[in-house]
Structure formats: structure tokens, C-alpha cells
Amino acid sequence: MSSESLDPRYTIKGATAEQQQAVDMLARQFLLTDERLAGIIKEFRRRMEEGLAADGKMMKMIPSFVTRRPTGTETGSYYAIDLGGTNLRVLKVTLDGKGGATSMHQKFTLPEEAKSRTLFDFIAQCVETFLDDHNIRPTGHQPPINMGFTFSYPVQQTSINSGTLVQWTKGLNVPGCVGRDVVRLLQDALLRLGLRVKVAALVNDTVGTLLSAAYADPSSQMGIIFGTGTNSAYYESASNIAKWKGPNPKSGEIVLNIEWGAFDSDEFSVLPFTPHDIKLDRKSINPRKQAYEKMISGMYLGEIARNIVLWLADQRLLLDGRSSEILNDMWSVDTSYLSSAAVDNSPDLSEIQQIIEKTLNVPNSTLVDRQIFKVISLLVGERAARLSSVGVVATLTKRPDLLNNHINIGIDGSMYEHYPDFERIMSETVSHFIPEEQFKNITFNCAKDGSGVGAAIVAMLAEQN
Numbered sequence: 001m002s003s004e005s006l007d008p009r010y011t012i013k014g015a016t017a018e019q020q021q022a023v024d025m026l027a028r029q030f031l032l033t034d035e036r037l038a039g040i041i042k043e044f045r046r047r048m049e050e051g052l053a054a055d056g057k058m059m060k061m062i063p064s065f066v067t068r069r070p071t072g073t074e075t076g077s078y079y080a081i082d083l084g085g086t087n088l089r090v091l092k093v094t095l096d097g098k099g100g101a102t103s104m105h106q107k108f109t110l111p112e113e114a115k116s117r118t119l120f121d122f123i124a125q126c127v128e129t130f131l132d133d134h135n136i137r138p139t140g141h142q143p144p145i146n147m148g149f150t151f152s153y154p155v156q157q158t159s160i161n162s163g164t165l166v167q168w169t170k171g172l173n174v175p176g177c178v179g180r181d182v183v184r185l186l187q188d189a190l191l192r193l194g195l196r197v198k199v200a201a202l203v204n205d206t207v208g209t210l211l212s213a214a215y216a217d218p219s220s221q222m223g224i225i226f227g228t229g230t231n232s233a234y235y236e237s238a239s240n241i242a243k244w245k246g247p248n249p250k251s252g253e254i255v256l257n258i259e260w261g262a263f264d265s266d267e268f269s270v271l272p273f274t275p276h277d278i279k280l281d282r283k284s285i286n287p288r289k290q291a292y293e294k295m296i297s298g299m300y301l302g303e304i305a306r307n308i309v310l311w312l313a314d315q316r317l318l319l320d321g322r323s324s325e326i327l328n329d330m331w332s333v334d335t336s337y338l339s340s341a342a343v344d345n346s347p348d349l350s351e352i353q354q355i356i357e358k359t360l361n362v363p364n365s366t367l368v369d370r371q372i373f374k375v376i377s378l379l380v381g382e383r384a385a386r387l388s389s390v391g392v393v394a395t396l397t398k399r400p401d402l403l404n405n406h407i408n409i410g411i412d413g414s415m416y417e418h419y420p421d422f423e424r425i426m427s428e429t430v431s432h433f434i435p436e437e438q439f440k441n442i443t444f445n446c447a448k449d450g451s452g453v454g455a456a457i458v459a460m461l462a463e464q465n
């Protein structure tokens, strides 16, 4: 392919021939044609089927034990604990009976010690603080408070409120938890503090997102997180889940947590790996795992870009071969820098200058350097948005009957909310693979705060049962 046929946005004004050649090479590596995407979607579907048939496969397809839909008319206040990668929130969610919910929450930052050792005791302490600050700690005579627990990591669920951790993903790595029941671990920590709190439901954040979207709009079929990590949950008909040994639900449906971040893990057979992705993977805490997540989600995109920057600098094609202590540090390029760079349209690319010179501490960037930084941000971000459509298309086309009526998809996460053009590129790419008549039945909606609100809704459904 000649450089002329590449997107004109990738032409660097004032670049040397070597610089332009290197940028063109990157552009070709990051380009994902529809034809290539079609092959990836096909493999994604095959892996979904494999995960529905048996446990222990690449895509875990985990039954969540949620078999009902909220009607949107439920009222009352429910509690939830929402554990993300960096923060923990304890919430009181009030459902208004008209599909709306308000929440009051307290947010806690996970200290390093909690991330590597004392996680469950830390969570219990936060719950205690919340109960005391709001004067709602139950005494010996009062019934315990039921709480939903959003746990955004892969868990093999064994009931609505039990399940064993399959592996840590994203930033957490607390030893001694894999293979153990995370509700038991939390319940024990709560008991140690003498708190009358019962963990009534264990909920993946995608399941929470789906349930909170379904409370607002009963036609919701999928919940997706495009954030620090990525994953999705959807309503699957129980008869399609060959491995399901539990009772056939009255509704005929079960919410499945796909754990799609694991797609192409170990095999690395279809995703468009570049040397920069491989370098990231090798140095991550979970090499060869979460392959799809590592190309899409906020935890990783900045690091892919950092690898590219250093690769160019090492050839003296960027920053005159210079680097800095900060730039040499893994994870020093936050994905939010790419979001800012992608939309910097100022004549001298001043936002990017700020990032390179002040934040990353590499002085004297040229306009050519800044243009190249912008192209890197566009390439990494747009590949992520196009690849995100793979999971959406594969899931939607699994239940094509649903596409004949309006269906809503609830989405939450920083990539979806803040990455420039992420939603537009993702949904436009989806439209290339779904017939127009059906595509117009789909709405994508931001399910803000879905994981916390959803956990409270699942706790409510569990209580009703």
C-alpha cells in the first residue's frame, strides 16, 4: 500500500522521508479493514459458543444467576458495595418506581496495601465508615442490612451470592484469593468487625450495568463496560447454555457475563498484534491473558502509545532520540493523554506540547514530534474503538430475533464516556455488520453509575426471591 492511500491525517508536515515512512508503517499495522474485522467477529462467535458448551474455555460465558428483569416500577432503598480497580464506593440507591434511581455514596481510594494484601478487610472498614457516618449501623436487635457487591473481576459464580475468583485482571493482584469464594472473604471480614451486613448478591459490573439499564428501559439486552477494563453481559436464553446444570428459570433467560476481555488469550491467533502490543503483554502482570482487553481498554492504551514513542525515539525519528525518566517508566503515559492529544487542533499543538514537555518531562519538542504524537494517539484510540465493535456485533447476531424490535444497550466506562469519537466509531463500525433495518432498532445509552445502581437492583431482586 502506498502512503498516498493512507488517511491524510497521518501525513506529517515537515517530516523527513524516514519519519513519514515509520508513521505509514504504524498506520498500516493499526489499520483494521472491515474484512479483517469480519474474520475476528466470526472467531469471537465461535469462542462464545465454545464457552456456552463447557466450563474452563477461553471465553468464560459465566451464568450470573440473575434470571429476572426489573420492571422499572420497583421502589425502595437498597445498598451496594462497588469495587473498581482504583476506587471503592459504598452506596445507598433509591429506586423511584419510574425507571429512575438516585444514589448517595461514599468513595474510598484503594491504598497500595489493600491492592496487594488487605483488600477485604479494607472493604469491610469502608462499609463500617459508611454505616457509622450515616447512622444506620444495625444493632444486635435489628435485622442485618442486605448489600449487593459489585466485583469487577472474573468470578465463576456458584449462586447469586457466591463465586470463586478465576484470576485477577487490570491492576489488582491480592495473593491467596484465586480459587476462593470472594463473598466468603468479604463476609468474614465484615464479621471480624462485628457488622450486621449480609452480602446478598455478587454482581459483575457488566451485569450491574445491564440491570440498571433494564430498570430504566425494559428493552435493554446488553450491558457493556469500556473503561479501565472491558467486558459485557447479556440476556441469553437458558436453552442455549448447554453447560447450565441449574433449574430452568421461569423467565427462560439468564444473564451471562461473557468475560470478553479474555478473547484470543493464550492463542494470539486473530487479533492484530503489533510488536508494541506484544511488548506490553510481556511486561504485564498477566502475560498472554486478557488479550482483547489489552487492545481496547483504558488501562492499556497509554502504555501501547508509550511503547511506540520509545520505538520511534530509539531510531531518532522522534524527540531527537531523547527520552526522560518519566517516559521510561512503564504506565507513565496515561490513556487520558491520548484523549487530549487526539482532539488538539491548535496550530502549534499546544496541549500535546504540554504533555510531552511538562507531564512527560522531555523538553523542546518540535511541531513534527507533536504531530507524530497526535497520529499515535489517533491510531491507538481508533483501533480500540473499531475492535470494540467486534464483541457488540458477535453478541447481537447471536440472538438475531431480538434485533427485530427496539433493543437498548447500556454502556459505562471512561473510554466510552471520555475518549473522543469512541462511541461514534464503535457504533458506525457495528452498522457495517448489521442490516440497516435492524441497526436502526438499536440504541446505545450511557448507563452512568450502572455498576453500583445495578448491584443494588440485583440485591433487591434477590430479596424478592
Ligand code: BGC
Binding pocket: 151, 152, 153, 154, 155, 169, 170, 204, 205, 206, 225, 227, 228, 229, 230, 231, 232, 259, 261, 293
Ligand atoms: C474483568 C471483568 C470486568 C471488566 C470491566 C475485566 O478486567 O475481567 O470482570 O467486567 O474488566 O471492569
